[in-house]
Amino acid sequence: MKIALTVNGRPAALDVAPRTTLADCLRHALGLTGTHLACEHGVCGACTVIVDGAAVRGCLTLAVQADGAEVTTVEGLAGDGALTPLQEAFRRHHALQCGFCTAGILTTLHALLTENPDVEACEIREVLSGNICRCTGYIPIVEAALEARAAYRRGGDPAQ
Amino acid sequence: MKAPPFTLHRPATVDEAAGLLAALADEGALVLAGGQSLVPMMALRLAYPPDLIDINGIAGLDRIELSGDHLAIGALARHHDFRRSVVPGPFGALLARISHEIAHYPIRTRGTFCGSLAHADPASEWCLTAATLGAEMVLRSQAGERAVPVADWFEGAMATVREPEELLVEVRLSRPAEGSAWGFYEFNRRAGDFAIGAALAGYRLEGGAMRDVHVGIGAIEEVPRRLGEVEAALEGQPPGPEAFRTAARIAAGAVEPLEDFATPADYRRDLAVTAIERALAEAALAQPGQRGMAA
């Protein structure tokens, strides 16, 4: 099926089989391998991307369902190569080690903080329960998210 | 971990979807709503539908509207749409509270309320909500429309009376009684996992006694349901920890718990009692005058 979508601000026209997931489409057809896949059934969160502002599982969304949509992957968070305030906070707090889970955590938190820059620590923890990290422990990740709230409160899209 | 091939259909109207279902349901066509249960089932090769009828392009199905004695919830209303009160007051607050217990944030943005009722997982929070508050499922096919009360809806775990060619277009969730207050309790090992046991309970106070008592359990048995024996023990009594405990204990003898490799039946039997007691305790805190979810 022919689809047209915008990925990280760039238009993409593709021909995909209906069974292709959005995550596979991003990785294989568009070469955007920052989006990771592990469980492929919604449990681990590694594949999370942003579709029309909402964080979604790339492994549970069909590419054809993103027809006409605006998709943001981890590659699209930092527009001009500089780290976003959220990414900066991850670096400062050592909120990643191997980085496998990080793309999905950044996209999830970016959507969450954009939706609600005042989100409280308990909700951040609840949301992060949907992203499995086997390296760092979650405390630095929560701390990074809490610190990044200030940048989202200042308005605008801190990712741009 | 890839879904088997299928043909995708994207109807623009409910009539068109009903037409496609009439033509293709016999061969195994399925409706695709949020895809948050169906897509993983296809990836795990537990489902092999030759055709998927994607209803996401049908305008108007995302409505959530109070109408008379119920909240009308369209087939494309997502779990996430309930995260802030969809109606003013305690009813909306209760639904918001429950919605946060369903799966994970990026799953809630796509998964639908009606999809949960159609899928009928024993642990579904929305199925428990419908069973406890009361609800009607509105089904549409080429033959017309019918409404099924929740008491007749579930046939077993992941089985309902919906015919394959019927589209669940709307769920009408009953509004709780004026002045009633509600509590919800769920146990799982990690936030967002499917519940191992859950309870929803509510009542209103009249001259210091509990009236209109509703006590429902989910994830304990194949199908969520109200426990009449527990409700009867509470009706007309003054609320309090003793009354709650005594009534909740009745559940132990009344339920036929599910069993799986991680959770023996006796564990769920105990959990049913605890969940009911805690849901009632939360309802007590929410009584009008207290801060909480009183209607």
Ligand SMILES: Cc1cc2nc3c(=O)[nH]c(=O)nc-3n(C[C@H](O)[C@H](O)[C@H](O)COP(=O)(O)OP(=O)(O)OC[C@H]3O[C@@H](n4cnc5c(N)ncnc54)[C@H](O)[C@@H]3O)c2cc1C
């Ligand atoms: C990791 C993970 C954790 C989860 N945890 C929970 C949880 O804790 N609690 C919970 O309740 N759910 C949980 N879910 C499931 C999630 O809530 C689903 O969104 C929900 O069960 C089904 O809704 P859906 O819209 O995604 O339906 P789909 O996946 O699109 O469909 C599910 C089934 O229902 C049928 N169907 C859907 N809509 C209709 C309709 N309108 N008419 C007729 N048939 C229809 C489909 O054909 C299919 O058979 C979880 C899912 C995942 C992946």
Ligand code: FES
């Ligand atoms: S790969 Fe999508 S949630 Fe694990």
Ligand code: FES
């Ligand atoms: S940093 Fe390695 S899995 Fe999270």
